[in-house]
Amino acid sequence: MxxxxxTAIAASGCERELPFESTVTQSISGYRVEGYVTxxxxxxLKDVRVGxxxxxxxxxxxxxxxxxxxxxxxxxPAVVRVLDIQQRMVKVLFDGRAPVGNLELRxxxxxxxxxxxxxxxYKMEFLLGGVLRNSYTIIVNxxxxxxxxxxxxxxxxxxxxxxxxxxxxxxxxxGERFLGNYRITPFIVLEFNLDVPRRASLTLKKNEITRYDLxx
Numbered sequence: 254m255x256x257x258x259x260t261a262i263a264a265s266g267c268e269r270e271l272p273f274e275s276t277v278t279q280s281i282s283g284y285r286v287e288g289y290v291t292x293x294x295x296x297x298l299k300d301v302r303v304g305x306x307x308x309x310x311x312x313x314x315x316x317x318x319x320x321x322x323x324x325x326x327x328x329x330p331a332v333v334r335v336l337d338i339q340q341r342m343v344k345v346l347f348d349g350r351a352p353v354g355n356l357e358l359r360x361x362x363x364x365x366x367x368x369x370x371x372x373x374x375y376k377m378e379f380l381l382g383g384v385l386r387n388s389y390t391i392i393v394n395x396x397x398x399x400x401x402x403x404x405x406x407x408x409x410x411x412x413x414x415x416x417x418x419x420x421x422x423x424x425x426x427x428g429e430r431f432l433g434n435y436r437i438t439p440f441i442v443l444e445f446n447l448d449v450p451r452r453a454s455l456t457l458k459k460n461e462i463t464r465y466d467l468x469x
Contacts (some may be wrong), residue, residue, distance in 0.1 A: 283411035286414065286455065286464075287407060287462060287464055288465040289401075289404070289405045289466045290405045290466075290468075296405075297406075298469075299405065300400055301400065301401040301446065302397045302400055303399040303407050303445055303446070305371065305372040305395070305444075306394060307372065307392070308438045308441065310438055311433055312434045318389040318390065318431075319387060322387060323387075330381075331350065333358050333380075334377070337370075338374040338375070338376075338412055343364050344360070344364050346360060356379070360375075371396050371398035371399075372393050372395065372413055373415065374390060374421070375391045375392075376390055414457060416459070419437070420434035420435070421434065451469065453467070
């Protein structure tokens with residue numbers, strides 16, 4: 254598949270990609286975004302944090318996911334854990350015995366080390382006595398999902414680009430009011446955390462690398 258390259262315009266605000274054909278070809282599966290961040294002289298900028306925002310299309314607003322973790326037997330061990338889209342453990346929120354009733358827990362979007370997780374699709378699971386009793390999806394959006402290295406290079410892998418994922422339940426900023434179920438589209442926005450933040454709007458193509466280089 255062709256490597257799609259995108260060059261940034263040195264201006265603040267939201268910038269659109271400028272695609273051009275590259276002589277480099279590379280086959281991938283799924284999606285990937287990568288590029289370089291440099292100053293106007295071409296010197297790489299290290300440790301630039303890159304936020305990732307998704308775009309959504311509505312599906313329905315009637316199917317409210319259950320977020321109840323009901324303990325009906327206090328003698329059985331209860332576990333509440335968070336997994337990523339690849340079913341890898343992110344964090345255990347509770348592991349032990351709990352009194353009968355609803356086990357109320359909220360996730361702070363951090364991993365087991367206290368670090369903020371990148372944008373992506375996550376699942377919270379409730380097990381009682383080793384049996385899965387309930388689970389629901391959490392969409393983390395707008396989080397830092399890449400950091401440039403010493404060469405100014407950054408990569409956002411396929412696992413953080415869940416194009417066409419559905420149903421993606423969304424809630425109001427308080428996390429309580431249900432807004433509806435959505436599908437994640439191929440349109441994303443990158444936010445480069447600089448002294449003057451820069452944004453880039455990109456449209457992803459499956460099995461192609463989307464490249465976006467930013468020179469400031």
